[in-house]
Amino acid sequence: MKILQAPFTEEMMRSLRVGDEVAINGVVYTGRDAVHKYLHEGGELPPGVNLRDGIIYHCGPVVMKEANGDWKVTAAGPTTSIREEPYQGQIIRDFGVRGVIGKGGMGDRTLAACAAHGCVYLHAIGGAAQVLAECVKRVRNVYLLEKFGSPEAIWELEVENFPAVVTMDSHGGSLHAEVLRHSQAALAERV
Amino acid sequence: MNVLLDSLLELIRRTSAEIPDDVHRAILTSLENEKKGTIAESAFKIIERNIGLAKNKSQPICQDTGSILFYVDCPVGFDQIAFTETCREAVTLATRKGYLRQNSVDSITGVNDGTNVGPGSPTVHFHQHRASTLQVRLMLKGGGCENVGAQYSLPAEKLKANRDLDGCRKVILDAVLQAQGKGCGPGVLGICIGGDRAVGYEFSKLQFLRLLDDRNPDERLDALEQDILTTANELGIGPMGFGGKTTLLGVKIGVANRLPASFFVSVSYMCWAFRRQGVELDSALGISRWLY
Numbered sequence: 001m002k003i004l005q006a007p008f009t010e011e012m013m014r015s016l017r018v019g020d021e022v023a024i025n026g027v028v029y030t031g032r033d034a035v036h037k038y039l040h041e042g043g044e045l046p047p048g049v050n051l052r053d054g055i056i057y058h059c060g061p062v063v064m065k066e067a068n069g070d071w072k073v074t075a076a077g078p079t080t081s082i083r084e085e086p087y088q089g090q091i092i093r094d095f096g097v098r099g100v101i102g103k104g105g106m107g108d109r110t111l112a113a114c115a116a117h118g119c120v121y122l123h124a125i126g127g128a129a130q131v132l133a134e135c136v137k138r139v140r141n142v143y144l145l146e147k148f149g150s151p152e153a154i155w156e157l158e159v160e161n162f163p164a165v166v167t168m169d170s171h172g173g174s175l176h177a178e179v180l181r182h183s184q185a186a187l188a189e190r191v
Numbered sequence: 192m193n194v195l196l197d198s199l200l201e202l203i204r205r206t207s208a209e210i211p212d213d214v215h216r217a218i219l220t221s222l223e224n225e226k227k228g229t230i231a232e233s234a235f236k237i238i239e240r241n242i243g244l245a246k247n248k249s250q251p252i253c254q255d256t257g258s259i260l261f262y263v264d265c266p267v268g269f270d271q272i273a274f275t276e277t278c279r280e281a282v283t284l285a286t287r288k289g290y291l292r293q294n295s296v297d298s299i300t301g302v303n304d305g306t307n308v309g310p311g312s313p314t315v316h317f318h319q320h321r322a323s324t325l326q327v328r329l330m331l332k333g334g335g336c337e338n339v340g341a342q343y344s345l346p347a348e349k350l351k352a353n354r355d356l357d358g359c360r361k362v363i364l365d366a367v368l369q370a371q372g373k374g375c376g377p378g379v380l381g382i383c384i385g386g387d388r389a390v391g392y393e394f395s396k397l398q399f400l401r402l403l404d405d406r407n408p409d410e411r412l413d414a415l416e417q418d419i420l421t422t423a424n425e426l427g428i429g430p431m432g433f434g435g436k437t438t439l440l441g442v443k444i445g446v447a448n449r450l451p452a453s454f455f456v457s458v459s460y461m462c463w464a465f466r467r468q469g470v471e472l473d474s475a476l477g478i479s480r481w482l483y
Binding site for chain 1: 230233234237238240241244245248250251252253254255256289292293294296301302303305333334335338350351360361364365368371372373375422425426427428429431432433434462463464
């Protein structure tokens with residue numbers, strides 16, 4: 001298990017390889033379908049959101065407001081990343097993103113952007129909303145909540161020991177491409 | 192005090208927070224079978240820990256609390272309109288309590304009003320029967336697995352799938368291949384052979400109401416279910432598509448008649464976070480027993 005402690009540097013991300021299990025400590029920003037489309041179309045990042053050397057988490061959490069007015073994340077697993085494939089490479093490049101957390105992996109354009117700009121894809125366990133919510137120690141802020149609604153907003157989360165697996169690295173390696181190739185070959189022998 | 196409202200609220204809470212026993216058993220077996228020290232085994236361990244945490248904390252197993260699908264078996268003369276109204280009320284309340292995520296979006300404006308109630312949400316399917324019992328089943332089906340559902344029209348030339356059971360097998364296994372990684376595996380397939388496009392998908396989802404370890408009474412379909420389960424688990428896709436031994440936890444196949452011109456095979460995929468529960472309600476509409 002490798003510890004990824006903020007700030008997330010290019011050197012740190014370049015040292016990771018497909019198959020590495022990591023634990024993430026620091027701030028991550030959630031962003032999914034609406035945010036990616038918005039940024040792709042030239043939308044401005046709200047003041048306070050800084051993705052440079054940062055991590056985007058493809059996640060639409062369940063967040064409750066507590067009696068004292070604080071937000072509390074009560075469920076927070078990853079959503080399927082491939083829907084952001086049309087936008088992700090550009091966002092990695094333009095905003096200096098170092099890590100993308102999600103599930104299911106992404107395609108060639110994102111893989112190329114990871115190699116070009118020193119970013120990695122970190123696969124969290126889909127459906128593990130409680131294990132991952134426990135890793136969220138604090139909600140620092142929320143942006144675009146009114147515009148996009150709670151699941152699609154940008155939530156600024158402090159995470160601790162957030163578990164993920166590197167499935168796409170900055171050296172062209174992709175576990176997803178590998179498993180697809182093997183499973184396709186295995187299926188061809190069986191139909 | 193509204194007894195039906197309380198019963199439905201409890202049904203929603205438990206469905207969202209607790210994996211049914213039959214599915215949990217299958218996940219535990221898969222964890223034991225997985226090769227030690229692999230990322231597949233790590234994935235199963237996190238899944239298993241998550242199941243326990245969600246139950247103990249009474250919180251959603253998965254943050255995507257999904258499409259809200261009620262299936263109601265009711266006696267003749269049952270007031271379906273009043274029941275549906277109470278379902279909508281229970282869903283609104285469950286969302287406020289955090290059993291459900293604010294998960295329903297206006298498809299034209301993109302507005303999420305935070306209630307989970309709107310056109311098509313929740314969906315309530317009624318089935319009248321001659322008995323006096325009232326049973327309510329609930330399925331919460333997340334978007335990740337819903338997105339990897341697929342409908343094939345046979346013949347499917349690219350897959351060399353003709354209009355026979357072997358053709359069905361080919362397209363179903365193709366669906367497994369295409370779903371890898373995306374649908375939060377290991378998953379369960381619900382399949383309908385035949386029907387029109389709408390009936391096909393509807394019947395495919397109904398298969399998820401079956402117990403995971405039941406056997407299809409139709410020998411031909413039973414053989415196909417077992418064959419697809421075995422073959423899929425030989426493909427090495429594994430949990431979350433990480434590679435590994437368990438790709439599917441179960442395969443359930445139903446059948447509907449078709450038109451001579453049509454031959455659809457509809458495949459619905461359910462993720463490992465398989466949320467379905469059911470209750471039988473007594474004459475006062477309190478919960479008299481749990482169905483899973």
